[in-house]
Amino acid sequence: MEQVNQGARDHVYPQAAHALYRTLSQAAISAATPIAAVLVALSFGAALLWLNGFTGTDVVTVMVMGSFQDARSIGEILLKATPLILIGAGLCVAFRCSIWNIGAEGQLYVGAIAATFVGTSIDGLSVWIHAPLVMLAGALAGAAWAGIAGYLKVRFQASEIVTTIMLNYIALILTSYLVTGPMRDVSAAYPQSARLVREAWTPRIVSDMRLHIGILVAIVLAVALYIFLQRSSRGFALRVVGLNPHAARYAGMDVRRNVMIAICISGAMAGLAGAFEVAGVTHRLYQNISPGYGFEGIAVALLANNNPLAAILSGGLFAMLRSGSEVLQITSQVPQVLVLVIQGIVILSVVAFAKFRGMFAGLR
Amino acid sequence: MDDMMFFTFLAALMGAAWRLATPLIFASIGAVFSERAGVLNIGLEGTMLVGAFCGFAAAFATGSIPLGLLAGVGGGMLFGLVFAFFTITIKADQIVVGAALNLLGMGLTAFLFRTYYVSTGKGIEIAQPVHIPWLSDLPFLGEAFFRQNLIVYSTILTAILATLVLYRTAFGLTLRAVGEHPKAVDVAGRNVATYRYAAVMVGTGLAGLGGAFLTLGHSNQFVEGITSGRGFIALAVVVFARWSPIGAFFVSLLFGLFYALQLMLQAQASVVVPYQVLQALPYIMTIITLVFVRGKGAAPSKLGQPYEMR
Numbered sequence: 001m002e003q004v005n006q007g008a009r010d011h012v013y014p015q016a017a018h019a020l021y022r023t024l025s026q027a028a029i030s031a032a033t034p035i036a037a038v039l040v041a042l043s044f045g046a047a048l049l050w051l052n053g054f055t056g057t058d059v060v061t062v063m064v065m066g067s068f069q070d071a072r073s074i075g076e077i078l079l080k081a082t083p084l085i086l087i088g089a090g091l092c093v094a095f096r097c098s099i100w101n102i103g104a105e106g107q108l109y110v111g112a113i114a115a116t117f118v119g120t121s122i123d124g125l126s127v128w129i130h131a132p133l134v135m136l137a138g139a140l141a142g143a144a145w146a147g148i149a150g151y152l153k154v155r156f157q158a159s160e161i162v163t164t165i166m167l168n169y170i171a172l173i174l175t176s177y178l179v180t181g182p183m184r185d186v187s188a189a190y191p192q193s194a195r196l197v198r199e200a201w202t203p204r205i206v207s208d209m210r211l212h213i214g215i216l217v218a219i220v221l222a223v224a225l226y227i228f229l230q231r232s233s234r235g236f237a238l239r240v241v242g243l244n245p246h247a248a249r250y251a252g253m254d255v256r257r258n259v260m261i262a263i264c265i266s267g268a269m270a271g272l273a274g275a276f277e278v279a280g281v282t283h284r285l286y287q288n289i290s291p292g293y294g295f296e297g298i299a300v301a302l303l304a305n306n307n308p309l310a311a312i313l314s315g316g317l318f319a320m321l322r323s324g325s326e327v328l329q330i331t332s333q334v335p336q337v338l339v340l341v342i343q344g345i346v347i348l349s350v351v352a353f354a355k356f357r358g359m360f361a362g363l364r
Numbered sequence: 365m366d367d368m369m370f371f372t373f374l375a376a377l378m379g380a381a382w383r384l385a386t387p388l389i390f391a392s393i394g395a396v397f398s399e400r401a402g403v404l405n406i407g408l409e410g411t412m413l414v415g416a417f418c419g420f421a422a423a424f425a426t427g428s429i430p431l432g433l434l435a436g437v438g439g440g441m442l443f444g445l446v447f448a449f450f451t452i453t454i455k456a457d458q459i460v461v462g463a464a465l466n467l468l469g470m471g472l473t474a475f476l477f478r479t480y481y482v483s484t485g486k487g488i489e490i491a492q493p494v495h496i497p498w499l500s501d502l503p504f505l506g507e508a509f510f511r512q513n514l515i516v517y518s519t520i521l522t523a524i525l526a527t528l529v530l531y532r533t534a535f536g537l538t539l540r541a542v543g544e545h546p547k548a549v550d551v552a553g554r555n556v557a558t559y560r561y562a563a564v565m566v567g568t569g570l571a572g573l574g575g576a577f578l579t580l581g582h583s584n585q586f587v588e589g590i591t592s593g594r595g596f597i598a599l600a601v602v603v604f605a606r607w608s609p610i611g612a613f614f615v616s617l618l619f620g621l622f623y624a625l626q627l628m629l630q631a632q633a634s635v636v637v638p639y640q641v642l643q644a645l646p647y648i649m650t651i652i653t654l655v656f657v658r659g660k661g662a663a664p665s666k667l668g669q670p671y672e673m674r
Contacts (some may be wrong), residue, residue: 011628018528045382052476065462102406102463152651152654156654156655158651159603159654160653160654161596161599162600162650162651163651163654164651165593165596166593166596166597167647167651169592169593170644171648172646173640173644174640174644177638177641181638185414289449295466295467298463299464299467333480335474335475335478336586337474337475338471338473339471340470340474340475341468341471342471343464343467343471344464344471345464345468346464347460347461348446348450348468351456351457351461351464355454355455
């Protein structure tokens with residue numbers, strides 16, 4: 001008896017150690033791809049600067065390091081990370097379901113419009129009610145806007161790639177109409193809406209910094225979406241639909257319903273991001289409230305390999321690059337749009353490395 | 365509006381529609397080529413921007429419009445080479461690569477424009493309408509059809525040429541087969557990847573030309589994001605046109621009409637609709653097009669799928 005147990009234990013422990021080793025090495029490999037992709041993109045950025053007569057090494061010394069100066073500058077990075085994490089994590093869900101929602105920018109704007117409406121037209125509520133109400137309005141509006149594209153896809157097979165992009169333009173034009181027309185604060189010289197009432201503002205974390213609780217909400221929701229995707233039966237169904245809709249239908253899953261859920265979740269997250277921009281940062285609606293967070297969110301999700309948990313990190317990274325590119329523009333007159341180039345190269349590097357890794361795995 | 369004014373308006377509208385359709389015609393005929401070979405390039409928007417920028421930069425440096433157009437085509441094809449390498453050679457997802465190229469196109473052109481040109485504030489000489497004796501002077505018809513520049517006229521030639529190549533040559537036949545049944549092409553001893561590369565090159569070259577028209581034949585300046593979604597609208601045009609070059613020509617004209625209507629109604633003082641409604645018209649029409657025109661049966665069956673050689 002004793003001997004048998006001993007033998008079994010000997011058999012079990014190396015196996016456990018091996019499993020641990022495998023998990024760790026897999027984690028290292030999956031972390032290596034995004035890190036390498038970012039390094040390639042930064043080198044490309046450096047080369048681009050150098051070729052055009054700027055100082056190439058500024059990409060690292062100013063863009064990456066320069067954004068960390070004090071608590072305030074880190075707060076500003078987290079402020080930019082908030083919409084990126086929200087949108088990126090939401091897009092992970094859509095992309096996992098093979099729904100190509102390219103319309104997060106428009107969903108963000110519609111969320112911002114709804115938040116402005118709720119934040120300016122109601123008065124006298126407690127902050128405990130009004131602030132969450134504004135967030136809810138943003139999320140619902142974003143979900144509804146994305147839902148249009150989802151409905152057109154499941155009902156008419158209209159490509160969501162094209163419809164979401166068209167809805168981006170329509171949302172931007174709608175915003176421009178509202179802030180120059182019905183929602184305009186006539187006392188202001190610049191087209192903008194009235195200021196949201198105090199109770200509707202997203203509470204700040206530290207009173208003298210712009211950083212608001214949105215970053216915490218973003219992180220909690222990203223974790224929640226990770227658990228939803230990996231641990232719930234609905235999340236499983238979404239992933240199956242994404243991998244093979246025919247198999248999903250054969251297994252009795254409602255493909256249309258899953259598509260609608262996936263695109264609406266991603267829209268809600270983008271809409272919430274828009275609500276936070278208005279209620280947490282600007283407190284008014286402007287024509288160009290987003291510097292392209294909706295498009296950057298696509299890069300965030302892809303760098304995270306469509307994993308909402310990893311989107312927290314990649315969102316933070318892109319926020320850092322964006323802050324850094326602002327510093328770089330001020331210190332060295334480098335056009336801030338450099339950050340778009342770096343994002344594009346990050347995506348290309350991620351797909352290239354993923355393919356090469358697959359090729360090496362195939363050789364082994 | 366009395367009758368005379370109405371006809372003047374109509375003539376100007378039709379002339380403007382063709383002009384505004386021109387970038388869409390080039391881009392969508394190009395997209396027909398790459399999609400017929402099974403390659404869906406959503407990076408057309410970025411490609412058109414690159415074409416617009418290269419065209420502007422070359423014409424700015426040399427003062428020559430033909431050289432500008434050539435640079436636009438070349439820039440588009442260079443961008444297309446990147447797309448083809450990623451999607452055909454290493455078989456990455458076409459949508460992901462397309463999205464990356466859109467960011468890259470937007471970022472690179474804006475970066476270079478701000479670095480070198482924004483402070484000059486200077487424009488370029490754009491292509492002038494050619495005066496065709498007698499025809500250009502016709503009442504109504506002259507204004508509507510015969511007062512365009514050569515680039516606009518070349519769209520007809522492009523549509524006819526594209527149709528001939530696609531349906532009347534061995535190259536076109538093989539190219540279409542690559543999108544429908546790549547394995548058959550492979551078994552017949554032709555290289556699927558080569559044909560897909562060629563299709564992407566034709567597609568991005570034409571997209572670059574469409575972009576270059578915006579800076580060389582329409583506006584005399586490069587503006588960041590000057591394409592404003594035309595690369596994406598071209599994708600919808602292709603669906604509406606059921607993947608035919610002649611169809612793409614006429615559907616683009618229809619979209620050109622929406623653009624022209626928007627511009628001309630904005631200028632009419634009597635129109636009370638907010639100008640944003642008119643601005644949104646092309647985008648709304650694109651969505652409606654996709655809803656009401658279901659040409660899915662006509663889509664190349666292997667659209668968007670990489671081909672794995674065995």
